[in-house]
Amino acid sequence: MSSLSRLGKVFGLVLSFSMVLMPFISRAETVPAIAAAANIKFALDDIVKNFSAETGLKVRVSYGSSGNFVAQIQHGAPFEMLLSADERYIHELQKAGFARDEGVQYAVGRxxxxxxxxxxxxxxxxxxxxxxxxxxxxxxxxxxxxxxxxxxxxxxxxxxxxxxxxxxxxxxxxxxxxxxxxxxxxxxxxxxxxxxxxxxxxxxxxxxxxxxxxxxxxxHGPLYQRMVLTPKAGATAERFYLYLQSDAAKSVFVQYGFGLPAQ
Known part of the structure; x- marks a missing residue:
């Protein structure tokens, strides 16, 4: 086999290996998209800032209405987590197969x-x-x-x-x-x-x-706010999900007038 042919074969193997690794590399480097109810914007902005300072990781948050986000996720929006203002929207996502599980309550609204x-x-x-x-x-x-x-x-x-x-x-x-x-x-x-x-x-x-x-x-009826990971969630979204259940995050929610869910 000529040196040129050997070089071509090696290059082909490297390229193939790179193509296999690429999804994992891009997944690790991608900043996860988080959908959040507009009512938690100021509290969550503070929590995101604290999370990034503590972990070095970043998340990208979009704020809007819970109902609209549910529709967007069901139509393919690339959100890795939804923080809803009402838990019924999380149950709706789960029932439709767009949530990993039933999620957890993170706050009670006023x-x-x-x-x-x-x-x-x-x-x-x-x-x-x-x-x-x-x-x-x-x-x-x-x-x-x-x-x-x-x-x-x-x-x-x-x-x-x-x-x-x-x-x-x-x-x-x-x-x-x-x-x-x-x-x-x-x-x-x-x-x-x-x-x-x-x-x-x-x-x-x-x-x-x-x-x-x-x-x-x-x-009025209770405002039990619940969050859930979607099937698209990666490692950073999973870590942020856990951070939102920490005492540090809870203290910020309380500062902004939220009640905490019963344990």
Whole structure:
């Protein structure tokens, strides 16, 4: 065999070996895509920062509504983990075969009534201030997340129905695509206020723009927030999943007004 033929054969073997290794190399180097409910943005941003500082690993987080993420994952979106604002979406993913297992609860959410700094809305836990403005014809716009696919919007609707305000607010509602957008509407000055996640209301960025008050959890169904790995999850996503169950991560969730799930 000529030296040229031998060289060609060796090159072919090296190329073949490289092709075998490539999926594993690219998988190891790829920063995992994580889908997360918008209500945990500020808490999760802090947790991701701490995780990267501690491990040297990175994750890429996309924030939005839980319902939309479920649809995207079922249509092939490359997310390796979903942190949902309502555990029923995780159960839906599992039932459809797009989750490794039933996942774990990572937090319990709360709602808050908020108003921008110059709003005439008085904040109280029974929403009497909302009733007064509504009766006086001075409540023009009120923000919540879209209850059709955002769990915090669903719970806001339940609360408003329980307090007899839902029907009167129908023509006043400004619906955010997700909890984060609803929060922006609620304190932007374009509305008199709104109902948003307490976790967003407590973030420094929002405290500067308005006032808030936590609403009683018994006025709506529970917001059990659950997370799960998808079948696409790699080693980094698995490690981040475990980190989210650590005391360090839990302390951040508590800082942003979340309750912790029962052990």
């Amino acid at each position: 709602l808050a009534l908020v108003a921008p700094n110059k709003s005439p809305l008085t904040l109280d836990t029974e929403l009497n201030g909302v009733k007064v403005l509504l009766a006086a014809g001075k409540l023009e716009r009120f923000a919540i997340a879209n209850p059709e696919h955002a769990p915090y919007g669903e719970r806001a609707r339940e609360l408003l129905q329980k307090l007899g305000l839902w029907d009167g607010l129908q023509t006043k509602l400004i619906l955010g695509e997700n909890a984060s957008q609803a929060a922006q509407f609620a304190v932007s000055g374009s509305t008199q206020g709104g109902i948003i996640p307490l976790s967003i209301a407590l973030a420094p960025q929002f405290k500067a723009l308005g006032q808030s008050i936590a609403l009683p959890a018994e006025l």
